[in-house]
Amino acid sequence: MTRKMPPLAAVRVFEAAARLENFTAAANELGMTQAAVSYQVKLLEERLKAPLFLRERGRAVLTPLGAKLLPGLTQAFDTIEAAFASQREEDEALLTIATTRTFANAWLVWRLGAFQLDHPDLGVRLVTDGKLADLNAGEADIAIRAGQGQWDGLEAERLLPIDYTPMCSPGFLARVEAQLGRKVEPADLPTLPMLSPQDDWWDNWLCAAGVASEGRPKRGGLRLDSQADEANAAMSGQGFVMLTPYFWRNDLAEGKLVQPFPLTTEGNFGYWLAMPPARKSVPKIRRFREWLLREIAKGAEVHQGPRG
Template identity: 65%
Template sequence: MRRLPPLSAVRVFEAAARLENFTAAAAELGMTQAAVSYQVRALEDRVGAPLFTREKGRARLTPLGMRLLVPLSQALDTIAAAFATTRAEDEGLLTVATTNTFANAWLAWRLGAFQVDHPDLAVRVTSGNRRADLAAGEADVAIRSGFGEWPGLETHLLMPIDFTPMASPRFIQQVTERLGRSLVPEDLPSLPLISPDDHWWECWLGEAGVRYEAAPARGGIRLDYQADIGHAAMAGQGLALLSPLMWRNDLAEGRLVRLFEQVSDEGQGYWLAYPAERRSVPKIKRFREWLLGELAG
């Protein structure tokens, strides 16, 4: 166990020795002259000998004070450098924690634009189902799904989590050719559904007036993430429930087709979240403004 003197006293001693003046040291440190004198006396009591000889308007180091000044100044420089490096690294790296779906289906396609606008700021994206502990510093910001109510966090709604059936053009063509007509909601329960036990199917079909039970024995591919579900749909594996805004590029470029105008939701959304006390941190402010602007556009 280290037997260290109070670091506050060491800091005061170094400033007074460097400036050779208690009043100037007090001004530099934002303290009173009496507080400087108290800290110096505390350090002198610890070493058992005077560190300064007081003269009018000047404080000269004693031989012991001179021996202590160099190593203590170097130690304070080392501490300052360590924190400066940490601060520079923190200011130059933004860590974003999000879901696999948001990362793969939306963020990864657009993050390059943020990097072009902010070349001095590196961005690291971590994705997964585990919720990052923002208070513990596991990430600077998070993009989460839910209702936006997380204690201690400031949140901004990015987009609603809504859903509607989609499929590849080829899949729809094959089905409609077999039926000899366009699809209607009543056809869906008998068609290949991706993740047919997802409660979203019951919700969407129920709002469309179609009775549906997501029985475990029902056939179909089961996938955990909307990103994987969307790619399976594009590969012609069946019908998928997907969020239109999340897949707008694939819809615009014809890789996916919406079957119906009806869109359902359960009141949830994707939210940008970060500790409320960090709202003014420059890198968080820059990312927030870019992300909200990107979605508004």
């Protein structure tokens, strides 16, 4: 059904001028000039083919037609305002964060409860479905993404680099070194069980370690979609895996994982905090950003120390 309505902008101006009985006051409320208010009212009168106001000095007096229209229009605008106010309240009460499964499972969920306790008025929803959330469309308030920091229409702030190195479980390493009769070396890795062997991180790290990786087997092996899954598989003794030490330092300290070699490789990727520029000052987003940067800074201080 096609709605047969006058221009909504003109209707809105008429309602304000009629309610306030003054064109200047209506202009101030709507952020318009008095001339613009007069113009919109005139457009509506021409559409209706009847006057809505009797102009008197300092006051806009409604005609019978104007007085008849005002109550229904005021009620309609009150309903619209209430609908948007409800949405604003709901939006202000819930922070939706989109991120990768790795960042969520290996770092964020361990700390997010502390943020929520510090802000009990704010609900927190975490989205890790692997889909790149459209922040400008409101699918999430803010995102923590892996990449190079370039996403159209978004402001990105670098949180930390993504470096990586081989890791495995202590038991798996002990078995490998028992079979070799010596400590494992980087050159041994292409012949040993690897998790996600097709990952380019393996080639990059092996090259940095001075090991030619051309021709290494990339088929077979267990292929997993995230560091979170790969780390769990490594902890269960299924092979060497390429992981970011920053995320797994607790598991390293607790002896669930070991890092056989001190060498780490860093590509041109990092984790970034991304948000629409226009929403950067929204209180809930500002509070989360400030908290996240503090937590990242604390973790970076620990990360600079010797690795266990």
